[in-house]
Amino acid sequence: MIELRNITKTFNLENKSIHAVNNLTLTIPEGSIFGVIGESGAGKSTLVRCINLLERPSNGEVVHHDVDFMRLKPDELLKVRKKIGMIFQQFNLFTSRTVYENVAFPLKGMKTEDVRKKVVELLTLVGIEEKINAYPSQLSGGQKQRVAIARALANDPDVLLCDEATSALDPQTTQQILSLLNDLNRKLGITIILITHEMAVIKAICTHVAVMDGGNLVETGKVVEVFSEPKHPTTKSFVKSTHQAERFIELLRNPQGTFKISPEDDILRIDFVGSQTADPLISHISRRYQVDTNIVYANIDIIQDVPLGTLVVILSGSVEGRRSAIEALRNSVKVEVISHG
Ligand SMILES: Nc1ncnc2c1ncn2[C@@H]1O[C@H](COP(=O)(O)OP(=O)(O)OP(=O)(O)O)[C@@H](O)[C@H]1O
Numbered sequence: 001m002i003e004l005r006n007i008t009k010t011f012n013l014e015n016k017s018i019h020a021v022n023n024l025t026l027t028i029p030e031g032s033i034f035g036v037i038g039e040s041g042a043g044k045s046t047l048v049r050c051i052n053l054l055e056r057p058s059n060g061e062v063v064h065h066d067v068d069f070m071r072l073k074p075d076e077l078l079k080v081r082k083k084i085g086m087i088f089q090q091f092n093l094f095t096s097r098t099v100y101e102n103v104a105f106p107l108k109g110m111k112t113e114d115v116r117k118k119v120v121e122l123l124t125l126v127g128i129e130e131k132i133n134a135y136p137s138q139l140s141g142g143q144k145q146r147v148a149i150a151r152a153l154a155n156d157p158d159v160l161l162c163d164e165a166t167s168a169l170d171p172q173t174t175q176q177i178l179s180l181l182n183d184l185n186r187k188l189g190i191t192i193i194l195i196t197h198e199m200a201v202i203k204a205i206c207t208h209v210a211v212m213d214g215g216n217l218v219e220t221g222k223v224v225e226v227f228s229e230p231k232h233p234t235t236k237s238f239v240k241s242t243h244q245a246e247r248f249i250e251l252l253r254n255p256q257g258t259f260k261i262s263p264e265d266d267i268l269r270i271d272f273v274g275s276q277t278a279d280p281l282i283s284h285i286s287r288r289y290q291v292d293t294n295i296v297y298a299n300i301d302i303i304q305d306v307p308l309g310t311l312v313v314i315l316s317g318s319v320e321g322r323r324s325a326i327e328a329l330r331n332s333v334k335v336e337v338i339s340h341g
């Protein structure tokens, strides 16, 4: 478990101070894949660099397994830092060294045959053993990131910090690297802290998420919880970016738009989590209250094996029927009445 307590990082420039991280407290559970999301400049990289004291916080405690890194002597810090690997958007490989030499770099001091064995093992783990003698310039972005991951794992770290590790990759390669990180988390039990500005990355593999805005932690929790009930406007806008429900509702509202809604109809937005499958519910209210239900938009995301659904439904029928139907729906799912007929 990593605990960041009241972390503040201020950069003092000539004529001003920048508060990159403000009094931020956060617990990162062991074995989690912990996403940190926020707009550019939110303080994500600064915060994550505080975890291994690559950036020394101006204030606060950085506690790994009950040890406050802020209190360690320089040589003790060097030692514990080896157990924290890090990868970056631009891979940061040594361009004049081969893949072998890059991965062997952190293994200085070991016997040559042990180094060889470890490097082959690491390259096999990340699926790139055949490139052992290649130079970085001969590799694709995805392959370079695999080499960087192998190098970051050389000292068998407990924690892997990933700063926008997939931001320079195309969508397909991004998925492959994310799935590799997911495998490593399962196989090695390594805690992964992953910075991104894309909700899709969080959705794909993270168990937990922290949302940052202007150096502050504005929301944190399990991904499913944060996704299904976003509270802070920044979180809401990230969640909104993952599906088209809001845009669809705009279209429905536009009287000049493609959709012709009778003024007597209700438009509902229904959100549900997990096993509250909406379909039988919709046919049930339709029969029971004699209303017509037209599902005009539907989206289901699966996050950490939990389905999260959003429907937009047009409800027609008597005033009383519609009112009772909405009431019945509200017993099981979240209903927002977008417009009342
Ligand atoms: N070494 C530094 N010296 C001065 N200011 C810095 C330094 N590092 C970061 N900052 C400032 O701190 C703030 C947070 O920067 P940070 O790099 O942590 O943001 P970020 O969320 O990682 O952004 P991005 O998504 O663009 O990478 C910014 O205003 C940035 O300009």
Ligand SMILES: [Mg+2]
Binding pocket: 044, 045, 046, 163
């Ligand atoms: Mg950054």
